[in-house]
Amino acid sequence: MRIYLDNAATTPLSKEVLEAMMPWMTEHYGNPSSIHSEGRRARTAIEQARRTIAKCLNASLGEIFFTSCGTESNNWALKSAVRDLGVQRIITTKAEHHCVLHATDALKQYQNIEIIYLTLSKEGHISLEELQNYLSGSDKKTLVSLIHANNEIGTILDIKKVGDLCLAHQAFFHTDTVQTLGYYPIDVQALNISFLSGSGHKFHGPKGIGFLYINGDNIIKPYIDGGAQERNMRAGTENLHGIVGLAKALEIVSTNRAAYQTHIEGLKSHMIEALKASFEDIRFNGDLEQGHYKILSVSFPPTPKTEMLVMGLDIAGISASGGSACSSGAEHDSHVIEAIGGDIDRKTIRFSFSSYNTKEQIDIVINKIKNILPSIVKEFV
Numbered sequence: 001m002r003i004y005l006d007n008a009a010t011t012p013l014s015k016e017v018l019e020a021m022m023p024w025m026t027e028h029y030g031n032p033s034s035i036h037s038e039g040r041r042a043r044t045a046i047e048q049a050r051r052t053i054a055k056c057l058n059a060s061l062g063e064i065f066f067t068s069c070g071t072e073s074n075n076w077a078l079k080s081a082v083r084d085l086g087v088q089r090i091i092t093t094k095a096e097h098h099c100v101l102h103a104t105d106a107l108k109q110y111q112n113i114e115i116i117y118l119t120l121s122k123e124g125h126i127s128l129e130e131l132q133n134y135l136s137g138s139d140k141k142t143l144v145s146l147i148h149a150n151n152e153i154g155t156i157l158d159i160k161k162v163g164d165l166c167l168a169h170q171a172f173f174h175t176d177t178v179q180t181l182g183y184y185p186i187d188v189q190a191l192n193i194s195f196l197s198g199s200g201h202k203f204h205g206p207k208g209i210g211f212l213y214i215n216g217d218n219i220i221k222p223y224i225d226g227g228a229q230e231r232n233m234r235a236g237t238e239n240l241h242g243i244v245g246l247a248k249a250l251e252i253v254s255t256n257r258a259a260y261q262t263h264i265e266g267l268k269s270h271m272i273e274a275l276k277a278s279f280e281d282i283r284f285n286g287d288l289e290q291g292h293y294k295i296l297s298v299s300f301p302p303t304p305k306t307e308m309l310v311m312g313l314d315i316a317g318i319s320a321s322g323g324s325a326c327s328s329g330a331e332h333d334s335h336v337i338e339a340i341g342g343d344i345d346r347k348t349i350r351f352s353f354s355s356y357n358t359k360e361q362i363d364i365v366i367n368k369i370k371n372i373l374p375s376i377v378k379e380f381v
């Protein structure tokens with residue numbers, strides 16, 4: 001049996017979610033745009049799913065738009081803010097997910113948008129004072145785009161404080177909540193958020209389905225032209241079973257949040273203690289106090305064997321991420337570790353947990369690492 005500790009990359013689909021999705025691929029296959037009863041049934045399922053998601057976020061129904069993934073949601077938010085809301089300047093960081101970094105690169109290159117990168121502390125926090133200075137220092141229409149929990153090191157942003165600053169300076173605020181959605185309560189009515197992105201496969205839902213929350217005050221033009229789906233904003237026949245699965249998964253994780261959190265926090269602290277007790281010169285990246293409970297980023301000292309740690313773990317039946325989980329499948333130095341001024345000569349491994357993991361699995365992983373890296377195992381005293 002393999003041990004899967006890469007739940008920030010993706011999570012296994014829950015059986016309950018699969019069961020909820022199945023009928024929408026087999027019996028109820030209607031096109032939600034058709035007016036016959038199969039179509040109407042499919043349309044009802046989509047609107048029910050939208051209601052579930054809106055309820056989880058305390059949003060209005062008309063503020064939830066389904067997309068194909070978190071990447072699309074982030075692109076949509078950034079590009080619409082520029083095209084439709086007159087944004088000329090984006091304030092972000094160099095530790096965002098590549099879909100935000102590369103979308104802002106494109107906006108700079110093709111649309112001459114000014115991009116400002118906030119300074120990051122060594123734990124990965126922004127400075128609210130620096131953000132305030134930038135916000136008050138220019139009349140340019142501005143969008144602040146900041147990740148809620150960093151997907152590599154887990155550091156969490158205070159979205160309430162950032163939202164308040166954006167409100168005070170009439171800036172738009174986009175937050176990428178792909179790693180936090182379901183794991184932390186988010187109430188968009190209590191927060192000044194203009195755009196918020198989510199993705200189904202990070203909380204035991206299906207891949208290929210996401211959504212974008214667009215605050216109702218922001219009037220934008222269609223992102224994909226075609227039919228009238230998603231209230232004319234994103235054309236294309238809806239991913240019916242994906243939408244049903246996304247909503248079911250979000251409902252399950254939100255309902256069981258407290259129990260999941262307690263269990264996963266227990267796994268994380270068990271692993272931290274075991275790593276500290278077992279190895280010399282171990283360092284943890286991010287903020288252990290204010291970090292996502294499902295993400296643990298560990299830097300191992302450079303030895304000839306640490307370079308191959310992810311591969312060694314994989315051969316030993318354990319899945320974790322090394323460097324950044326890159327879409328090309330290749331391992332690169334992490335842009336996040338670089339952005340926080342971390343030591344890129346050390347080998348960084350991201351372990352990320354789910355409610356399916358156990359403490360026994362963590363103990364097995366620690367023993368496997370001892371076998372792979374005997375030179376850094378602490379001497380028994």
Ligand code: PLP
Binds near residue numbers: 074210
């Ligand atoms: N944003 C963050 C923080 C992520 O972790 C990811 C996926 O790893 C994405 C965006 C992209 O989401 P998707 O895989 O649904 O495109």
